[in-house]
Amino acid sequence: DDEERGRLKGIVGETHDKYREYKQGATEATTRFIVERSKNARKEVGVVQYAELLTRAKNINEVQERKLKEFERQAKVHSVVANTTERRVEYERGKTQQAEEARAKAQEVYDDMEHRYNMCADQAHQAERVAEKERARVRRAKEVRAVEELRVAELQRAVEPLRRPVELLEDEWTQMQSTLDDFDGRLELSRDNLVLAIRQDTQKHTVFQDLLFRLPILREEEQQGYMCGADLKNRYDESMQGILMQVYQQAYFNRTYSDAGPSSTDGTVALHVGHQKDLEWMDPWGVKGVGHWVVKFCVEDLVQSIEKREVQSVTAALASAKEDYETNHIKVMDMRSANDDLSSETRKLHERAEAVRRRLDVAQARLSAAVENAEEAERKAEESRIAQEDQELLADDSTR
Structure with missing residues (x-):
């Protein structure tokens, strides 16, 4: 135990x-x-x-x-x-x-x-x-x-969709600028030509008016020359009639003198007086001779022929000036019409260009706004990323 x-x-x-x-x-x-x-x-x-x-x-x-x-x-x-x-x-x-x-x-x-x-x-x-x-x-x-x-x-x-219209509008604007420059040059040349043609038309019209003013004067002078020539011819005819009358009187007085048998003294005096009358009438350059009337008549005829040729020349020049003026005036009217058409077309082209320019400005403004919005959004996105x-x-x- x-x-x-x-x-x-x-x-x-x-x-x-x-x-x-x-x-x-x-x-x-x-x-x-x-x-x-x-x-x-x-x-x-x-x-x-x-x-x-x-x-x-x-x-x-x-x-x-x-x-x-x-x-x-x-x-x-x-x-x-x-x-x-x-x-x-x-x-x-x-x-x-x-x-x-x-x-x-x-x-x-x-x-x-x-x-x-x-x-x-x-x-x-x-x-x-x-x-x-x-x-x-x-x-x-x-x-x-x-x-x-x-x-x-x-x-x-x-x-991106906004860039393409802007590029197209810029190309269109560039082309229209080139076309506008061409049209402006043509319009400027047309205006210069029109101004030159108008000046020529004015000059031709002035020449035509001068000739038109001179022609009645020359015609009046021609008529006065005709009248003066007729008067000279009448004077010449009167002188010739006087000469004929003197011849007739001389024959008469010679006959009278021989039949009457006047004295030698009276006959000598009568012969002397008749000789003096003969000298007055028969001498072409005498007091009653026809020489100076012939000279005046020839000179007047020469002047009249010159005036007639001047009238004919002025008439021809007037017809030519009128034709030239009418032709140039028609040309001026055609050039004015062409210039008006070109000016109207240029104005329409300017209006189209201005419309394109306004559209381009609007498109550029939209593109700029879109780019700014995109940049602002990128900045906010970056801030959001950093905040995240x-x-x-x-x-x-x-x-x-």
């Missing part, structure tokens, strides 16, 4: 020693595991992982409790079997009380860990709420960035 009791005491002692060592090691391992996991759990983002750690800690505690109960049962069995003394029983009770105290301490540690877990859960929940807000802000920033990028793409796509990156960094910091 003593040997058996000693053996049982040894077994009970070893069991208590193992129980004490195991419980101490289990308590230290549980505490270290919980502390380490608590430290790691503070660094984790989610509450679920920390809850899993706490569940594992609960499971370990339950395993330790079951093992403690098993050791208690074994202790009771060994106590019953060994029929230990009251002292041993007290000793075992003390050990059991120590185990209870250790269990109470473990329970306190567990309660403290549970309290810390709840605090960590609250903090994790708050952190999750903050993280959710940050994630919502990140999502909002992404949405804003996506909207800005979509708007940038739309504005950039809207810019900053928000993601803040979200990562809040998660950690």
Whole structure:
């Protein structure tokens, strides 16, 4: 019995020693595991992982409790079997009380860990709420960035269709400018030619008016020459009649003188007087001679022929000037009509060019506005991208 009791005491002692060592090691391992996991759990983002750690800690505690109960049962069995003394029983009770105290301490540690877990859960929940807000802000920033990028793409796509009309209008404007320069040059040349033709027309009209003014004067002078020639001819005829009368008188007086038989003195005087009359009438350059009338008549005839030729020349020049004036006037009218047509066409072309210019200005304004909007959208998109990156960094910091 003593040997058996000693053996049982040894077994009970070893069991208590193992129980004490195991419980101490289990308590230290549980505490270290919980502390380490608590430290790691503070660094984790989610509450679920920390809850899993706490569940594992609960499971370990339950395993330790079951093992403690098993050791208690074994202790009771060994106590019953060994029929230990009251002292041993007290000793075992003390050990059991120590185990209870250790269990109470473990329970306190567990309660403290549970309290810390709840605090960590609250903090994790708050952190999750903050993280959710940050994630919502990140999502909002992404949405804003996506909207800005979509708007940038739309504005950039809207810019390209506006470039082609501007290029076409610029080409059309350049061509119209070249055409306008050509038409302006032609119009300027046409105006210069028209001014020159009008000046020539004015000069020809002046010449025509001068000739038209001179012709009646020359015709009047020609008529006066005719009248003067007729008067001279009448004078000449009168002189010829006078000469004939003198011849007749001379014949008569000679006959009278010879028949009457006058005295020598009277006859001499009569002859002298008759001779003087003969000289007056028969001498061409005498007082009553026809010489100066013939000269005047010839001169007047020469002047009349000159005036007649002048009248004919002026008449021909007037007809030529009239024809030239009418031809040049028709040419001027044609040139004026052509100049008016060219001016009208140039004016219409200027109006078309002005319309193209206005359309070009409108298209350029739209293109400039579209480019400015696209650049502004790109700037906002870049700001949205930077804001998104900053928000993601803040979200990562809040998660950690």
